[in-house]
Amino acid sequence: xxxxxxxxxxxxxxxxxxxxxxxxxxxxxxxxxxxxxxxxxxxxxxxxxxxxxxxxxxxxxxxxxxxxxxxxxxxxxxxxxxxxxxxxxxxxxxxxxxxxxxxxxxxxxxxxxxxxxxxxxxxxxxxxxxxxxxxxxxxxxxxxxxxxxxxxxxxxxxxxxxxxxxxxxxxxxxxxxxxxxxxxxxxxxxxxxxxxxxxxxxxxxxxxxxxxxxxxxxxxxxxxxxxxxxxxxxxxxxxxxxxxxxxxxxxxxxxxxxxxxxxxxxxxxxxxxxxxxxxxxxxxxxxxxxxxxxxxxxxxxxxxxxxxxxxxxxxxxxxxxxxxxxxxxxxxxxxxxxxxxxxxxxxxxxxxxxxxxxxxxxxxxxxxxxxxxxxxxxxxxxxxxxxxxxxxxxxxxxxxxxxxxxxxxxxxxxxxxxxxxxxxxxxxxxxx
Numbered sequence: 001x002x003x004x005x006x007x008x009x010x011x012x013x014x015x016x017x018x019x020x021x022x023x024x025x026x027x028x029x030x031x032x033x034x035x036x037x038x039x040x041x042x043x044x045x046x047x048x049x050x051x052x053x054x055x056x057x058x059x060x061x062x063x064x065x066x067x068x069x070x071x072x073x074x075x076x077x078x079x080x081x082x083x084x085x086x087x088x089x090x091x092x093x094x095x096x097x098x099x100x101x102x103x104x105x106x107x108x109x110x111x112x113x114x115x116x117x118x119x120x121x122x123x124x125x126x127x128x129x130x131x132x133x134x135x136x137x138x139x140x141x142x143x144x145x146x147x148x149x150x151x152x153x154x155x156x157x158x159x160x161x162x163x164x165x166x167x168x169x170x171x172x173x174x175x176x177x178x179x180x181x182x183x184x185x186x187x188x189x190x191x192x193x194x195x196x197x198x199x200x201x202x203x204x205x206x207x208x209x210x211x212x213x214x215x216x217x218x219x220x221x222x223x224x225x226x227x228x229x230x231x232x233x234x235x236x237x238x239x240x241x242x243x244x245x246x247x248x249x250x251x252x253x254x255x256x257x258x259x260x261x262x263x264x265x266x267x268x269x270x271x272x273x274x275x276x277x278x279x280x281x282x283x284x285x286x287x288x289x290x291x292x293x294x295x296x297x298x299x300x301x302x303x304x305x306x307x308x309x310x311x312x313x314x315x316x317x318x319x320x321x322x323x324x325x326x327x328x329x330x331x332x333x334x335x336x337x338x339x340x341x342x343x344x345x346x347x348x349x350x351x352x353x354x355x356x357x358x359x360x361x362x363x364x365x366x367x368x369x370x371x372x373x374x375x376x377x378x379x380x381x382x383x384x385x386x387x388x389x390x391x392x393x394x395x396x397x398x399x400x401x402x403x404x405x406x407x408x409x410x411x412x413x414x415x416x417x418x419x420x421x422x423x424x425x426x427x428x429x430x431x432x
Contacts, residue, residue, distance in 0.1 A: 018054050018058050018113070018117060019117055019119055019120045020120070021050060021054075022113070022114055022117050022120040022121070023120035023123055025043065025047050025110075026120065026121070026123060026124055026127050026409055027123060027126060027127050027130065028043070028127075028130075029043050029047075029127060029131075029405055029406075029409075030127045030128055030130055030131025030132075030134070030168055030402075030406070031127075031130040031131050031133075031134035032134075033131065033164075033398065033401070033402050033405075034131055034134045034135045034138060034153070034161075034164065034165065034168070035134050035137075035138050037154070037155035038155075038398065039398075040397075040398045040399075040401035040402045040405065041103070041397045041398055041401045043401075043405070044103060044106050044107070044110075044401040044404065044405050045106060047110050047405070048106040048107075048108075048109045048110055051109035051110045051112070051113040051114075052109045054113045055109060055112055055113055063115075063116065066415070068358045068361065068362075068411070068414070068415060069112075069115070069415060071354045071355075071357060071358055072108075072111055072354065072355065072358060072407075072408075072411050072415075073108055073111075074350065074354060075104075075350045075351055075353075075354025075355060076104040076105060076107050076108050076111075076351070076404060076407075076408075077104070077105055077108065078104075078346075078347040078350045078351065078354075079101035079104050079105075079344075079347045079348065079350075079351060079394075080098060080101040080102050080104060080105050081347075082340065082343050082344055082346070082347040083097065083098065083101050083301070083340055083344060083347070084098065085343070086297050086298060086300070086301075086339075086340040086341060086343055086344055087300055087301045089297050090297065090299075090300035090301075092300065092301075093301070094300070094301030094302050096302075097301035097302055097339075098301075099397055100394055100395060100396065100397050100400045101394070101400075103397060103400040103401045103404050104351060104400065104404045106401075106404065107404035107405060107407060107408040108408075110405065110408040110409075110412070111408040111411060111412045111415075113412075114408065114409065114412030114413075114416060115411075115412045115415035115416045116416070117416060118416035121409075121412065121413045121416050122179070122369075124175075124178075124373065124409055124410070124413055125175035125178035125179075125190075126175075127409070128168050128171035128172045128175055128193065128376075129172040129175065129189060129190045129193040130193075131168040131172075131193075132165065132168040132169040132171075132172040132193035132194065132196045132197040133172075133189075133192065133193050133196045135153075135161070135164070135165035135168060135169075135196060135197060135200045136165070136196040136197075136199055136200045137196075138153060138154075139151060139152075139153055139161070139165075139200055139203065150203075150204060150205040151203045151204055152204055155398075156396075156398065158204035158205060158206055159204070159206045159208060159390075159391045160391065160393070160396060160398075160399050161200070161204055161206075162200060162201040162203075162204030162205070162206030162209050163201070163206055163208060163209045163212075163383070163387045163391075163393075164399065164402060165196070165197045165200035165201055165204075166197050166198065166200070166201040166206075166209040166212075166213065166383075167197070167209075167212075167216075167379070167380060167383045167384070168193070168197050169193055169194040169195070169196060169197015169198055169200075169201075170194065170197065170213070170216055170379060170383070171376050171379065171380065172190050172191075172193030172194055172197065173190060173191055173193065173194035174220065174372070174375060174376050174379065175190055175372070175376065176190045176191065178369060178372055179368060179369035179372070202247075202251075202253075202254065205253070205257050207257055207258070207261070207390070208386065208387050208389065208390040208391055209383075209387065210254075210258075211386060211389075211390075212382070212383045212386035212387060213244070214240065214241075214244050215382060215386060216379045216382055216383055217240050217243075217244075218237070218240065219378060219379060219382055220375065220379060221233075221236050221237070221240065223363065223375055260275075260276065260277075261277055263275075264276055264277035264278055265277055265281075268281055273318050273321065274318050274320045274321070278321075279318075279320060279321045279324050279330075280330045280331070280390065282316075282317050282318065282321040283317070283321060283324065283325050283329050283330055283331075284329070284330070284331055284334055285316075286311055286316050286317055286325075287304060287329055287331070287334040287335070287337070287338045288334065289316075290303075290304065290307070290338045291334070291337045291338055291341075294338075294341060295341060295342055296341045296342050296343065297340070297341040297343065298337065298338055298339045298340045298341035298343075298344060299338060299339055300339065300340075301339060301340075302339065303338065303339050304325065304329060304335070304338045304339055305325065305326050308322045308323075308325045308326050309322070311325070328391070328392040328395050329392055330390060330391055330392065331388070331389060331390065331391075331392070332348065332388030332389075332391070332392050332393050332394055332395075333345065333348065333349075333388060333389070335392050335395070336348040348394075351394075352381055352384070352385050355377060355381055355407050355410075355411055356377075356378060356381045356382075358374075358377070358411050358414065359373075359374040359375075359377035359378045359381070359410070359411075359414070360374070360378065361374075362374035362377075362414040363375065363378075365414070369413075370413070370414050373410050373413045373414055374410075374414055376410060377407070377410040377411065377414075380406060380407070380410065381407075384403055
């Protein structure tokens with residue numbers, strides 16, 4: 001019986017099992033994506049299949065799709081639809097290029113199911129803590145050395161692994177006091193998640209993650225202190241700048257990695273192009289030249305990689321750069337623009353901007369936990385966009401699965417809480 005005196009109907013058949021499965025998926029996904037080779041893809045595929053089953057066979061009151069729901073659906077469907085459309089315009093579908101974009105599509109049934117189940121979504125904050133701590137636990141005993149004192153996991157290279165570990169650490173720290181004050185022990189474990197993510201990122205030497213960190217900090221502090229005076233905001237900004245400079249001042253490894261950028265650029269200007277930064281600059285210049293020549297539909301799936309021998313023969317790329325280009329462009333935006341033209345680039349930007357718009361709107365929610373989930377979502381999207389400036393984040397199925405799955409969770413949390421509030425339900429926090 002509820003507060004109004006009426007009898008509360010029993011939950012639909014299968015509702016409890018669905019809640020448990022959603023809870024298990026949320027709690028385990030970040031950690032298993034860092035611990036197990038292929039874990040992110042396997043969980044996303046399996047979760048999507050189960051989500052489709054739940055959507056069709058577990059009865060629920062009908063919920064109309066909102067503008068935010070349609071935004072998420074369009075954002076996740078756009079890459080695979082527009083990639084296929086672009087490749088059809090070239091008269092050939094390159095099937096292996098569809099694999100990674102399809103991971104965005106798989107996030108749709110997950111989102112649609114999770115938005116109907118607010119109760120297990122309340123435990124989302126524990127997932128990021130588990131993922132961040134798992135990243136360092138698996139790296140230390142099972143690392144793979146990639147040269148020059150850089151470490152990655154046994155299945156992911158340093159750049160992708162360091163970036164994902166770092167953002168999981170940031171999300172772990174941002175989830176402190178999620179909805180209510182955490183017990184001091186839980187708060188300490190969440191902060192240890194941040195430390196684990198930072199340590200994993202430092203061990204990988206992934207500079208793209210380091211560049212993203214100050215911007216994420218500015219985003220978070222701008223929101224947290226939006227009502228404070230400009231003097232206070234200036235002091236906070238100076239404190240963030242000092243904190244970002246501290247690792248450079250005390251760590252020779254970080255200092256060398258940062259100084260290498262300036263040295264590589266200087267060498268590039270002098271004609272020594274086979275450096276870490278120099279190879280990227282060669283690939284970007286060659287890629288932008290293709291965009292100028294084929295602005296609308298690009299070269300087609302895998303078109304850039306197919307042109308590596310020609311670019312090397314013409315001298316546009318050194319042999320080292322051509323070899324690197326057969327693997328990736330080292331810039332997600334240019335990569336999509338080269339192969340799929342303006343159409344593909346717009347689809348990629350929708351993957352970032354669509355969820356970001358959902359989170360920005362959710363920041364105005366009266367529910368403090370929705371506000372916090374939205375802030376985590378914005379930080380996550382911003383970080384991945386920054387990662388994509390120096391590496392192709394979506395050319396690997398595992399990183400694409402991680403991005404799309406975490407987005408599905410965070411967007412679904414905002415939607416689930418919104419629908420619960422509309423229905424007049426009170427969803428208690430089930431976490432400790």
